[in-house]
Amino acid sequence: MALLAVVLATPIAITAAGAFSHAEWYGERSEGAAVADTPALFSYVLETWGRALLRSAAVVAAVVPLALLIGAPAAWAFRRRPFPGSRLLESAALVPLAVPGVALAFALIQSAPGFPRFWLLVAGHLAYTVPLVVKSVGNAVETFDPRLEAAARSLGAGGWETARRVTLPLLLPALILSALLVFAVSWGEFNVSFLLATPLLQTFPAGLYATYTTNSFPVAAAATLVFLAPVVPALIAIQALGGEEFHRGLPA
Amino acid sequence: MARRHPLGSAWTGALLALPLLLFLVAAVAWPIAGLAARAFATNRGAAFGEVLAAGRYRASLVNSLALSSAAAVVSVLLSLWPSWVLARERFRGRDLLRTVISLPLTFSGVLVGFLMVVLLGRVGALPKAIGFLTGREAFAGAAYTFAGLFAAYLYFEVPRAVVTLESAFRHFPRELDMAARALGAGPLERLIKVALPAAAPALRSTLAVTFSASMGSFGVALILSRRFTVAPLEIYTEMTGFLNDEVAGALCLLLALATLVVDRLLSAGRR
Amino acid sequence: MIRKRALLVAVLSIASIAAVAVAQEKVVIQYDCIPNYANWGGVTALYKKLAGVTVPPDPKGSSVAMAALEKEKGAPQADTSYYSGAIGFQAAEKGLHEPYKPAGWEKIPAALKDSNGLWWTVHTSAIAFVVNTKALGGAPVPRSWQDLLKPVYKGKIAYDDPTWGGTSYTLIYGLNTLMGGNEKDFKPGLAYLKKLDANVSSYPRESIYNGVLRGEVPIWINADGNGYKMKYVDGGPVEVVIPSEGTFTMPLVMGLVKGAPHKAEAKKYLDWLLTAPAQGEFAKSYFLPVLPGATPKEIAAHFLPAGEYKRARALDLAKMAAAADALKRAWVDEIRGSGR
Numbered sequence: 104m105a106l107l108a109v110v111l112a113t114p115i116a117i118t119a120a121g122a123f124s125h126a127e128w129y130g131e132r133s134e135g136a137a138v139a140d141t142p143a144l145f146s147y148v149l150e151t152w153g154r155a156l157l158r159s160a161a162v163v164a165a166v167v168p169l170a171l172l173i174g175a176p177a178a179w180a181f182r183r184r185p186f187p188g189s190r191l192l193e194s195a196a197l198v199p200l201a202v203p204g205v206a207l208a209f210a211l212i213q214s215a216p217g218f219p220r221f222w223l224l225v226a227g228h229l230a231y232t233v234p235l236v237v238k239s240v241g242n243a244v245e246t247f248d249p250r251l252e253a254a255a256r257s258l259g260a261g262g263w264e265t266a267r268r269v270t271l272p273l274l275l276p277a278l279i280l281s282a283l284l285v286f287a288v289s290w291g292e293f294n295v296s297f298l299l300a301t302p303l304l305q306t307f308p309a310g311l312y313a314t315y316t317t318n319s320f321p322v323a324a325a326a327t328l329v330f331l332a333p334v335v336p337a338l339i340a341i342q343a344l345g346g347e348e349f350h351r352g353l354p355a
Numbered sequence: 356m357a358r359r360h361p362l363g364s365a366w367t368g369a370l371l372a373l374p375l376l377l378f379l380v381a382a383v384a385w386p387i388a389g390l391a392a393r394a395f396a397t398n399r400g401a402a403f404g405e406v407l408a409a410g411r412y413r414a415s416l417v418n419s420l421a422l423s424s425a426a427a428v429v430s431v432l433l434s435l436w437p438s439w440v441l442a443r444e445r446f447r448g449r450d451l452l453r454t455v456i457s458l459p460l461t462f463s464g465v466l467v468g469f470l471m472v473v474l475l476g477r478v479g480a481l482p483k484a485i486g487f488l489t490g491r492e493a494f495a496g497a498a499y500t501f502a503g504l505f506a507a508y509l510y511f512e513v514p515r516a517v518v519t520l521e522s523a524f525r526h527f528p529r530e531l532d533m534a535a536r537a538l539g540a541g542p543l544e545r546l547i548k549v550a551l552p553a554a555a556p557a558l559r560s561t562l563a564v565t566f567s568a569s570m571g572s573f574g575v576a577l578i579l580s581r582r583f584t585v586a587p588l589e590i591y592t593e594m595t596g597f598l599n600d601e602v603a604g605a606l607c608l609l610l611a612l613a614t615l616v617v618d619r620l621l622s623a624g625r626r
Numbered sequence: 627m628i629r630k631r632a633l634l635v636a637v638l639s640i641a642s643i644a645a646v647a648v649a650q651e652k653v654v655i656q657y658d659c660i661p662n663y664a665n666w667g668g669v670t671a672l673y674k675k676l677a678g679v680t681v682p683p684d685p686k687g688s689s690v691a692m693a694a695l696e697k698e699k700g701a702p703q704a705d706t707s708y709y710s711g712a713i714g715f716q717a718a719e720k721g722l723h724e725p726y727k728p729a730g731w732e733k734i735p736a737a738l739k740d741s742n743g744l745w746w747t748v749h750t751s752a753i754a755f756v757v758n759t760k761a762l763g764g765a766p767v768p769r770s771w772q773d774l775l776k777p778v779y780k781g782k783i784a785y786d787d788p789t790w791g792g793t794s795y796t797l798i799y800g801l802n803t804l805m806g807g808n809e810k811d812f813k814p815g816l817a818y819l820k821k822l823d824a825n826v827s828s829y830p831r832e833s834i835y836n837g838v839l840r841g842e843v844p845i846w847i848n849a850d851g852n853g854y855k856m857k858y859v860d861g862g863p864v865e866v867v868i869p870s871e872g873t874f875t876m877p878l879v880m881g882l883v884k885g886a887p888h889k890a891e892a893k894k895y896l897d898w899l900l901t902a903p904a905q906g907e908f909a910k911s912y913f914l915p916v917l918p919g920a921t922p923k924e925i926a927a928h929f930l931p932a933g934e935y936k937r938a939r940a941l942d943l944a945k946m947a948a949a950a951d952a953l954k955r956a957w958v959d960e961i962r963g964s965g966r
Contacts, residue, residue, distance in 0.1 A: 105452075107433070107437050107456065107513070108452055108455045108456055111455065111456060111458065111459050111510065111513075111514065112455055112458070113474070114470035114471070114473060114474045114510075115458065115459075115470070117473060117474065117480045118470060118473050151661050151667060151683060152683070154682070172374065173374045173375050173378050174375065176371040176372070176374070176375075177371060177372040177374070177375035179371065180367070180368035180369075180371035180372045181368070181372065183368070184364050184365060184367045184368025184371065185365070185368055186365040186366070186368045186369045186372075187365070189368060189369075189372065190619075190622065191619075192372060192375070192376060192379075193622070194563075194615055194618040194619050194622065195379060195615060196375060196379065197563055197564065197567045197614060197615075197618050198379075198383070198567070198611045198614050198615055198618075199379070199382075199383045199571075200564070200567035200568045200570070200571050200614070201567045201568075201570040201571040201610050201611055201613070201614035202383065202387060202571055202607060202610065202611060203571050203573045203586075203587035203590050203591065203607070203610075204571075204573060205573070205587075205590060205591045205594055205595065206387065206390065206590050206594065206603060206604075206607045207383070207386065207387070209390075209594055209600075209693070209694075209697045210386030210387050210389060210390045211382070211386050212694075212697045212698055213386070213389065213390075213697050213700070214385060214386040214389050215386075216698070216700030216701035217700075217701045220703070226378075226381075226382040227382075229378065229382065230382055230383050233375070233378065234564065234567070235515070235519065235564065237375070238519055238560050238561070238563070238564045239518065239519045239522045240522065241560060242519060242520070242522040242523035242556075242557040242560055242561070243522040243523060243525060243526045245523060245556050245557055245560075246523050246524075246525075246526040246527055246528075246553070246554065246557065247526040247528075248528060262367065273526070276522070276525050276526070277522045277525065277526070280518055280521060280522050280525075281522075283457055283460075283518060284457075284460065284515070284518050284519070287457055287458075287460035287461045288460055288461070290461050291460070291461035291462055291463050291466070292463065293463035293464075293465055293466070293574065294463060294464070294465075294573055294574060297685070297686075298686075298690070298694060301655060301703045301704075302655050302656070302657075302659070302682040302683065302684040302704075303653065303655065303682055305682070305683075305684070305685075308463055308466070309685045310683070310685070311466065312465055312466075312685055312832075313660055313661065313662070313683070313685040314836075315466070315469045315836055316832045316833040316834070316835060316836055317660055317661075317662045317663050317833050317835045317836065318662045318835075318836060319836060319839055319860055320836060320839070320840055323469075323836060330461070331458065331461070334458065334461050335454060335458070338453075338454045338457055338458075339450060339451075339454055342450045342453065342454070343450075350445070350449075350450075411958070411962075465832075472837070472842065476837075476842050477761075477827075477841070477842050477843070478761065478840060478841045478842050496781075496827075499827070499828065577831055577832070578830075578832065581827075581828050581829075582962070582963060584962075591831075592787075592789050592790070592958075594693060595689050595690045595693040595789075595790065596689055596789030596790060596954060597789065597951060597954065597955070598692075598693060598696060
């Protein structure tokens, strides 16, 4: 378990250290004397790609609630209120994940030429996050006891009230985990954004890509840290939003 | 008295799923159908013939299927223990551990590829470190081997699988778990004998997610693979290098169909 | 409690979306505007200072930029684009540009522009070996195309995938003509490339500037400007070599996109790019300005002597564009192979 965390974290740590270390392996810092010291590295990154950070935030802010709104009710419905074709629809919900970003981006551009790019970009992000919500919430609904909701209804609660007081609290951990997934995937989404976002809308991962390819390594390292910096607090905050419900586990 | 209308209940379901349906049609099905339609229309679907005949395109589809299946199975296996532990045991630093495991979720395939090169490229950190310690650099260039490519796919998929699966283990009926505990079963035994059978549908569902994400994954192979090609790479080359939408559309459609079929197969056992 | 949190999240979301929407300023959109390539970062920063107009960065390469322009024909988003010569020529041929002759037009040599103003050169480079001498591991620096075939360089060479990179397409087309082929006969070039393939480690579809600088790839066949920059700006252990049999020059071109959303500002920007200050900024990245005399002396001194460049010949862009699809397909079939 801890091993997994270490394995996953190692490449990140090694890369990130490149922003601080002057070790030879990381190579010279380029782009002139302007990036000779570490603060200058970060200001170079922020100056060049800082706007992109804000745009990433805006896109994610739209994508997370929309993904949950589109995916979660459907996931619940597939299990609790199936209808003719619901199984097929549930399988179809996974298909967007298999569509390569370049194809989706170009297809969206061609089929909706005048449409505001920001919303096309959000749609692109949703394509790669909604399936995750459907499956993640679906997994939860699969395992919790339907009798809890039935009990509420037989006690006289209407559909909406049952949802608010029984289903939603029960599903809260799954919703939090889904929000985590959607936030993370959308924050880092590159394939579809690369082509779907115009330079005015371009999100940070494109800048990250540019530093890894055309800049020296210390610049890429600094950009990686800038990229990750908002993620850690955001992930922790999302989990905190779950409150006690989310953190409840079995007693030791 | 339950106010249950069998017909009404299906209508409720359909209504709740309507946004999803509308979204899928408008944002994915319609645009991709446009691409595929061109593939059908031009030269009476010659593109499909091209794609299915022996050659690069067919090889890329076969490679995608094989690689995605393997990556899905292995990553779900690897994620079983972590997601079980995260879901059930309460311990200090659990949130932080989940955060660290979720960090790679923010990495696009391209970034995973770059990190792999940093770690295991010709002048990667690991070979250099081993060389420093033992005098001989091992694994230099491992990133570009098939093993390196597969490892990168795992790095990409395991965090997804962990979070998706955790949802299922979370809501696992406590009574069953507590009963097993009371009978003296340790966490591993509880996982294998109690949790897994009950969570089988969730496992299949997670397999489907990792399979689909691997099918569409483009960045990892872009950075790391040398000769080995996968369908998304061919689609990229056709669309950007040759402006050949027909072949790209055919490949896309086949990718989508394969994914749909696999998910239907995986969920076939469901009640 | 959940309601309060949800409300807070909703407010933050709307605020950030609004912030992005509201940001108004004068802009020109250029596709393929990579900050650390050809010093577009410096050029656009200078323009912002002088004219108050923002030209945001764009990470697309030439081929991808052309594909994007083609897809956006119905509702153009870009005002201009920057390309490797042959691709810019193709873009103009496909009707993606509209004619425009920027101020300073007369100063551009006839061979480096389209007579109708559909495209023109902003700076040039030459194909060379960009060699990270430290990463060579004791092997001698190669001096010729024939040298590259020697077994000592096995796994040490890379050039970009020509279906992706304009520079690499120039490379394979040029090599073909050097080896005796032409726009209809690709056999000589492909024969050489097949032999070279034994020594090539990969055909990247992204710039490996970072990789070469780090030593991941010892020999990169790419634009000389990138090599000089690695050596003199980044301080890397790099040597630029013009192969003894000869090499090819590559013009980097731009055009005005048909239906450009900010046409008036775009024209002013394109005019400015041919003036001395802009051209001087390009020179800082060791891409040769098209405007004569715009290269500062210190930078000119860093280039290999003019004698070396006598071996660099210009290629016929029209023929290159006509042969593009066929040659790229042939390369994929012969060199990239079956994909297993």
